[in-house]
Amino acid sequence: MATLELQSVTKRFDDIAAVENVSLRIEDNEFFCIFGPPSCGKTTILRLLLGLVVPDEGRILIDGQDVTYERPHQRDLGMVFQNLALFPHLSAGENIAFPLTERKEARSVIKDRVAEVAAKLHIDHLLHKPPAQLSGGERQRVAIARALVRNPLAYLMDEPLAALDARLRESTRVELKRLQRDLSHTLIYVTHDQEEAMSIADRIAIMRDGAICQVGTPDEIYNRPNSLFVSQIVGSPRINVIQGILSNGQFRAGNLGLELTCNGVAYNGAIALAIRPEDIAITDPGAAGALTAEVYEVEPLGGHTIVDVSLRDDILKVHLPGQPDFAPGQAIGLTLDGDHCYLFSANSGETLRHPV
Amino acid sequence: MRPSPAQIALRYVLIILATAIVLIPILWMISLAFKPYNEWQTAATGVHWWPKNPTLGNFEYIFTGQTEGLVVSLDFTAVRPIFASLLTASLGTILAVIVGTLGAYAVSRFKVANNLPLSVLQLRLFPPLAVMIPVMIMWAYLGMIDTWWGLSLIYTIVTLPFSFWLMKTFFDEVPLEIEEAALVEGCSRFRVFWKVTLPMVKAGIASTILFVFILNWSDYLMALLLTRKDWVTIPVYMNALATAMSGQLYGMKAALGLIAAIPPVILGLSIQRYLVRGLTFGALKQ
Numbered sequence: 001m002a003t004l005e006l007q008s009v010t011k012r013f014d015d016i017a018a019v020e021n022v023s024l025r026i027e028d029n030e031f032f033c034i035f036g037p038p039s040c041g042k043t044t045i046l047r048l049l050l051g052l053v054v055p056d057e058g059r060i061l062i063d064g065q066d067v068t069y070e071r072p073h074q075r076d077l078g079m080v081f082q083n084l085a086l087f088p089h090l091s092a093g094e095n096i097a098f099p100l101t102e103r104k105e106a107r108s109v110i111k112d113r114v115a116e117v118a119a120k121l122h123i124d125h126l127l128h129k130p131p132a133q134l135s136g137g138e139r140q141r142v143a144i145a146r147a148l149v150r151n152p153l154a155y156l157m158d159e160p161l162a163a164l165d166a167r168l169r170e171s172t173r174v175e176l177k178r179l180q181r182d183l184s185h186t187l188i189y190v191t192h193d194q195e196e197a198m199s200i201a202d203r204i205a206i207m208r209d210g211a212i213c214q215v216g217t218p219d220e221i222y223n224r225p226n227s228l229f230v231s232q233i234v235g236s237p238r239i240n241v242i243q244g245i246l247s248n249g250q251f252r253a254g255n256l257g258l259e260l261t262c263n264g265v266a267y268n269g270a271i272a273l274a275i276r277p278e279d280i281a282i283t284d285p286g287a288a289g290a291l292t293a294e295v296y297e298v299e300p301l302g303g304h305t306i307v308d309v310s311l312r313d314d315i316l317k318v319h320l321p322g323q324p325d326f327a328p329g330q331a332i333g334l335t336l337d338g339d340h341c342y343l344f345s346a347n348s349g350e351t352l353r354h355p356v
Numbered sequence: 357m358r359p360s361p362a363q364i365a366l367r368y369v370l371i372i373l374a375t376a377i378v379l380i381p382i383l384w385m386i387s388l389a390f391k392p393y394n395e396w397q398t399a400a401t402g403v404h405w406w407p408k409n410p411t412l413g414n415f416e417y418i419f420t421g422q423t424e425g426l427v428v429s430l431d432f433t434a435v436r437p438i439f440a441s442l443l444t445a446s447l448g449t450i451l452a453v454i455v456g457t458l459g460a461y462a463v464s465r466f467k468v469a470n471n472l473p474l475s476v477l478q479l480r481l482f483p484p485l486a487v488m489i490p491v492m493i494m495w496a497y498l499g500m501i502d503t504w505w506g507l508s509l510i511y512t513i514v515t516l517p518f519s520f521w522l523m524k525t526f527f528d529e530v531p532l533e534i535e536e537a538a539l540v541e542g543c544s545r546f547r548v549f550w551k552v553t554l555p556m557v558k559a560g561i562a563s564t565i566l567f568v569f570i571l572n573w574s575d576y577l578m579a580l581l582l583t584r585k586d587w588v589t590i591p592v593y594m595n596a597l598a599t600a601m602s603g604q605l606y607g608m609k610a611a612l613g614l615i616a617a618i619p620p621v622i623l624g625l626s627i628q629r630y631l632v633r634g635l636t637f638g639a640l641k642q
Binding site: 052 | 413502531533536537539540541542544551574
């Protein structure tokens with residue numbers, strides 16, 4: 001129930017900028033993801049919001065109030081740490097009660113709140129156990145319960161699911177999304193897993209080297225990336241990138257023998273052309289307008305299949321529904337549509353044109 | 357593979373043998389402490405493992421100054437040295453552990469005093485005697501010779517590096533994020549230390565206390581140089597039990613040694629449940 005805002009915040013550690021001139025506004029009741037490769041400054045943003053580190057420049061606002069220099073316990077935020085940070089000398093129940101006991105709540109209130117939160121997260125039978133005796137998933141629930149018990153202005157979570165195995169991670173993230181909707185609280189969620197970010201967030205901020213690249217809904221991030229970096233970091237398998245020259249709406253990649261007509265772009269020069277694996281079609285070899293290529297490897301994934309296609313020196317990934325019948329070494333035709341491609345400047349990586 | 361009965365038997369024999377070798381001097385001391393004069397004196401004929409006529413005479417002698425069958429009487433009983441040892445070793449231990457713990461926490465958690473850990477250690481690089489003579493002269497100027505505070509102070513100073521370094525390794529193992537979680541959940545900086553970090557290093561504190569106490573308790577050199585009469589400690593007093601008149605009073609020394617062994621044993625037993633965890637560094641991981 002709060003908006004959080006960073007205004008041109010910079011934080012350096014030993015002259016290295018962990019976060020550089022970042023401005024962000026996280027709206028009320030929003031499920032906001034911060035997503036980027038490891039050590040790009042994601043966690044530092046959370047720590048700045050929490051007050052565990054003080055910015056070198058810029059301001060931090062919660063609900064419009066400047067809290068830049070306020071201490072962590074004055075900010076009323078809940079946090080789930082990446083390593084969960086449970087207190088090993090306290091039982092699960094005492095861990096969950098900790099925020100309330102520190103705030104000198106009445107014993108009956110504490111008991112009720114802990115029971116309520118524990119029931120919501122299905123850990124009421126574990127409250128007497130110390131964290132060391134809990135499984136990874138149980139510990140993670142205790143850590144979330146400790147953040148939820150207090151009803152703070154907003155919740156911050158730093159890769160809370162990173163320690164869980166893949167299956168548990170998938171089911172927990174759905175629960176988390178539902179939980180956030182039920183609580184109707186602002187939730188800021190840091191992850192380096194693009195699938196996680198895309199699947200749960202209302203909006204995503206993509207970070208790289210301490211700066212924000214793009215902020216938008218999962219749909220905007222996926223379909224309207226503002227740079228080559230953003231287009232590459234979301235989507236699985238990764239988007240195919242082909243380097244080449246664009247002149248007068250004609251794209252040419254000499255080493256691949258590829259020529260494409262790209263409409264709606266006035267740029268001339270070196271570009272990176274990118275196409276999503278699902279936008280490439282495989283045809284019979286020698287079909288009209290098709291490139292001659294060869295199947296390099298097939299990855300059948302049940303519901304869909306990734307076909308790795310070698311086109312001269314390059315390998316392109318093609319996403320096909322079902323389980324098509326291909327064998328490595330098989331000759332095929334490839335059809336690329338210039339209008340389905342993203343065009344990026346080869347130098348700056350900025351978007352020149354989205355698919356038309 | 358399960359060991360055969362013969363192997364198990366051999367194992368026990370070896371364990372008992374090893375234990376016996378370690379314990380023989382201690383058993384000998386206990387036996388000696390309860391032997392009457394004619395059984396422990398050098399001229400005694402025949403050596404026996406256990407006293408033939410057990411007696412508390414040796415204890416009586418060191419506590420009252422005389423006992424039956426011994427002409428030479430003691431003008432200075434062991435009561436005061438025992439008290440002096442208890443007071444100075446405990447006080448020195450308490451101060452060293454408190455100061456060491458606070459210092460170690462600061463160095464472990466905040467980027468301050470980067471050179472402090474090693475410079476604290478340099479205190480221990482000199483041979484003790486090289487340091488103690490100047491210290492004795494300083495203490496004399498300050499009027500701290502033969503005082504309980506003078507001796508406690510030097511015990512604190514000398515054992516501080518140990519408590520500091522031991523506690524630093526324990527604090528270094530507490531993950532930073534646990535403290536940050538406590539900060540976020542409403543603790544002030546001091547509350548974090550008191551309510552979260554300190555309970556987590558309880559085992560470390562227990563083993564540090566025991567280690568430092570044993571160092572202080574068994575000190576001879578410092579007490580010899582810094583005390584004269586009023587605050588002589590047990591190890592120094594031990595010397596009084598061998599005079600030209602009486603010769604070596606082995607039975608009395610054994611009795612005093614037995615008494616001197618009691619406090620560390622009691623301390624060790626009372627904090628035993630923390631010790632195993634404290635001495636196996638790295639027990640804090642979740």
